[in-house]
Amino acid sequence: MALYAELHRHLGGSVVPRILWRYLQRNDSDLAQRFPAYPEFEDFYTRPRSTLDEYLELHTLVESVQTAEALPYFIYRLVRGAYIFENLAYLELRYTPFLRTPDHLTQSQRIDLMAEIVAIVGKASQLNEYPIVTSQILCMHSRLPYAVNRAIVDLAAQSREYVCAIDVAGGDNHYGERLDEFVELYAYARSLGLKTTGHLYETRDGAYPELLPYLMRIGHGIQIPLEHPHLLKEVAERGQCLEVCPTTYLQTGTLDDISQLKLVFDRCFDAGVDIAICTDNAGLHNVRLPFEYENLLTHNIIDFEQLQACQDAAFRHAFAWPYQQRPASLLNGLLKVESDRDSANAYEIAQR
Structure with a gap:
């Protein structure tokens, strides 16, 4: 039974290393020649980086x-793995569609092709054999005009x-010189009725309070409880949720040790700020969402009650989840109906 919601997963970082390596081998790419054996490729693809910028180069x-031709191949395997190995009932995939168009074309031609990319991702994500509710978040990017x-x-x-929200990506240390642009774009998005999240307060250089009022969720946001706890009150008042991706901060050198996240969770729980636990780039990390849960528990970052609160928050803040309850509650309701029916049948038999 699928039980979990994943709110922060990048399409570019979602491909597990072995599937990517096999694809590269079959398509005779330069990388396949550079890494003819899988173990060397896995080490290159999943090892920690020194900075967020270095890490983002892998994208x-x-x-x-x-x-456009390869996306269905990757998405089928992504959704299959999410359903079978991660027990996901809900998945939001985020990416920048412009960066999936041929780079030899003009800017206007690439813009025109973005709708095709969105449709391909949307159709490829709808698999009857792996019934996950999916939606897309389209990312603006700090490198794009x-x-x-x-x-x-x-x-x-x-x-x-196909699309439930917009985001801004590309490293939160690169927004500063164009901050007015992104404020305008987020205000424009909200005027169109779009839902919003954004990569902010991931690193110490990513503090942009000017953008916070336009966001419904905050991508990462760990520096708010760590370095700017005075903002937690207004984050709670806005009902914003942090999308916390534990393994990312070790892979990017943002944190030295996972134990540093305890302060993030403690301060957010104390302030009434919701957290959804996410993977960010499950392929680059070679981890799955249940591992993130287990890792936080075994390192005493959170307890089981807090884990359930985070899982509930993920469904509550999901932009396109169509139900009022999370799957576990729906399943409990079905089991209660079945139990009541069995009890009624047993009573009827006893009265004969």
Whole structure:
């Protein structure tokens, strides 16, 4: 029975290393020649990096492979693994559609092709054999010009069948010089009725309080409880949820030890700020969502009651979850109905 919700997973970082390596081998890529044996590729692909910028360079590797033709191949395996190995009932995939278009085309041609990419991802994600509720978050990007980012917002508004929200990505230390642009774009998105999240307060250089009022969720946001706890009150008042991705902070050098997350969870729980536990880049980390849960428990970062609170928060803050309850509650209801029916049948038999 699928039980969990994943709110922060990048399409570029979601491909597990062995599937990516097999694809590269079959398609005779330069990387396949560089890494003819799998163990060397896995080490290269999943080892920790020194900085967030160095870590994000791995996304460019996968983005170049995730073409319109290849996306169904990757998404089928992604959804299959999420259902079978992670027990996911709900999955939001985020990515920048412009970066899945051919880079030899003009900017306007690539913008025109973005709708096709969104449709391919949307259709490929709908698999009857693996019934997960899926939706897309389209990411603006710090490396892309204003016109492209504006087109991404417009595309999100025009593609509500597949898209539930927008985001900004590309490293939160790179927004500063263009902060007014992103404030304008988020205000524009909200005027169109779009839901919003954003990569903010992941690193110490990613503090942009000007963007916070436009967000419904905060991508990462761990530096708020760590370095800016005075903001927790207004985060709670807005009903914003932090999308915390534990393994990421060790992979990017943002934190030295997972134990540092205890303060994040403790301060958020004390302030009434919701946290959804996420994977971010399950492929780059070679981890799955249940591992993130287990790791936090075994390191005494949270207890089981707090874990359940985070799991509940994930469904409550999911942008496209169509039900009022999470799957565990729905299952309990079904089991109670079945139990009541069995009791009624037993009573009827006893009265004969």
